[in-house]
Amino acid sequence: MIGFNTILSLSDETSAEDFLSLCREWMEKSPHTSLKLDSVKIEDGLKYVSENETLEFACILGSEGTHCGVRHTKKDSDCEWRTDVIGFKTSVNFVVSIITSKADFNVSTYSKMPTRPHIVKLLMEKTPPIFDDDILVQKEPKAVGVNNYHELVSIIKNEKKNKLPVVFISKYFSGEYLINPAELAKWLSGFAHVYYETESTVSNILKESTNGLNSYNGSVGIYWPGGSRNYYYSNENVDHILKLRLFVQKTLSSRTLLKECRWSYIQDIKYKKRLDEYRKNNTEMTEFMEYTFNEIKILKDRVDTLESENEYLTQQVEILTDHDFSNKSTLLIKGEERELFKNEQLEFILDLLQEKISSGSCSMRMKNVIESILSSNNRTNNKDEFLKSIKQILVSDRGLNKQDKKELKRLGFDVEESGKHYKLVYQMDDRYSFIVPKSPSDYRGPKNNFSQFKEYFFSV
Structure with missing residues (x-):
């Protein structure tokens, strides 16, 4: 299953030979390869092999342009990694697809998502500037101010023909960001563009220009080619950059692959050329071979279609069930107060x-x-679960034992001893502290403790 998928439109100044040389340089400079590479001329069929790794080149002229690239495979302890870097060069453009896949790979399992292949960085650094429509593909974020917001507006309104998604980081009204724009741009370079708001007043301009489709006040908008979008915001203390990178990466993994930039497509061209040569010299077998070839093609197309549909639907289920990423405009932005419990x-x-x-x-x-x-809005009962845990602790007539203190710590409370009382402090914030007697005054004391706690934190 595919775990990484991006498309780059190289400059038409880049030749197929230059591209293939960079593909070999990618492996030459890798500290992880076991391949022994040389400097022989790269031609179709050139192949390097080691015990657990292969690098095979392809370059063939098709009816509309040159198909060229490389397939790198590497076996590890449990399966086989495969990275295809395939280019399709015509007289007017040079499209390159970079795809990493793995046998038995599950795109929903974050810990197994492959990293961005280093060849993406090489192509960005060692070929002329790469543009996506007219958006420069770069590792730096693009600033959006009151004088240059028009490009972002056209992206949000799906008026451009970019192939890569655009991530827009809005500014909190207080002037800060949920995510460092420079760090996120570095991690997403080569498969997504990153824009960020430099002045909080830009949000109002974008709102008027896009009918409210922009992210604002700290939230992050993800705008996909074709017009779909997601919004991200979380108050949780998590690695937001990692969550965004993995979400964008696994969403791109469900994108339909370009036919001309598939390794199998290049092999089909080679096969057809060999078949044509055979036909010229073996006329008696032509009818039978035609029939067989057509049957194989029909079955192959059917398999490809079913596999694509299955992967797409499976991945879309995983994507749409990630509740941190909404495909609707944000109705409200969470305040900065830390939550006692999720939601x-x-x-x-x-x-x-x-x-x-x-x-x-x-x-x-x-x-x-x-x-x-x-x-x-899906209703959760996290408050009830939180109060249930608190009640089990506070209504006990034995006082707070070691296990109770451990559970309070899990719920976010530090327990301080003060004479005949315990002081429960939420997240070391003295605004939210609650006093509990070490020994109840009477049989009603424990129940009163819980009632007072509930009133103190949740009365309206």
Whole structure:
């Protein structure tokens, strides 16, 4: 299954020979290869082989242009990695596809996602500037201000013909970013463009120009060729750059491959040429071979179609179930207060809306709007689970034991001893501290502790 997939449009100044030489240089400078390479002329069929690794070159003239590239395979302890770097050069363009796949590879398993092949960096650095439509492919992020926002507007509105996705990092109203634009651009270079907002006032301009399709106030927008989009925002203390890179990478893995940039397509051209030569010299077998060849082609097309559909649908399920990435404009941005539990702020807002609609004190319009919001957001019961865990600790008449303190720590509370009391402090923030007696005053004490805790943290 495919784990990395990108397309680069090289300058038409780059020759097929230069491209193939860079493919060999990619392996020559790799500290991980076991191949012994030389400097012989690269021709179709040139192949380097070691015990667990191969590098095979292809270069053949087709009906519309030159198909050239390399297939690198390497076996590890459990399966085989395969990277195809295939170019299709015509008189007007030079499209290169870089694809890494692995036998039994599952695109939904983050830990097994392959890294970007180094050949991508070489092509960016050692060939003339690469453009995607008219967007420069680079490792630096592109700044967006009040004087140069028009390009981003055309991208968001799907008015350009770029092949790579665009990631836009908006600025918090406070002036900071959820993600460092330079770091993200470095990690996504070669398979996504990164833009970032330099002035928070740009958000309002983009909102007016794109009918609100832009990300804003710290959220990140991902705009795909074809017009689809996702929005990312998370208050959790996670590696946001890693999450974004893996999401973009696995989404691109489901993209349809260019026919002209497939290793199998090059092999088909070679096969047809050999078949034509055979036909010229063996006329009696021509009819039978034609029939056989057509049957093989029909079966191959059928297999390719089914495999593509299966991979696409499987990967789309994984992509669409990643709840950190929404394909709708953000209704609200989470505040900067750290959450007691996952989705605390969302649950709080939904509870308030449910309470409002249940009161019967709103207009028909407001009732319909609230019902629409409630039906569009999945309800979680994390608050109930959180309170259930707290209750098990606080209603005990034995006081706080070692296991209770460990569980409180897991829930985000530090336990400090102060005379006859324990002081529970959430995330070392003294605004959120709660006092618990070491010994209950009477039999009602433990239950009162929990009721007071619930009132202190969750009363409205």
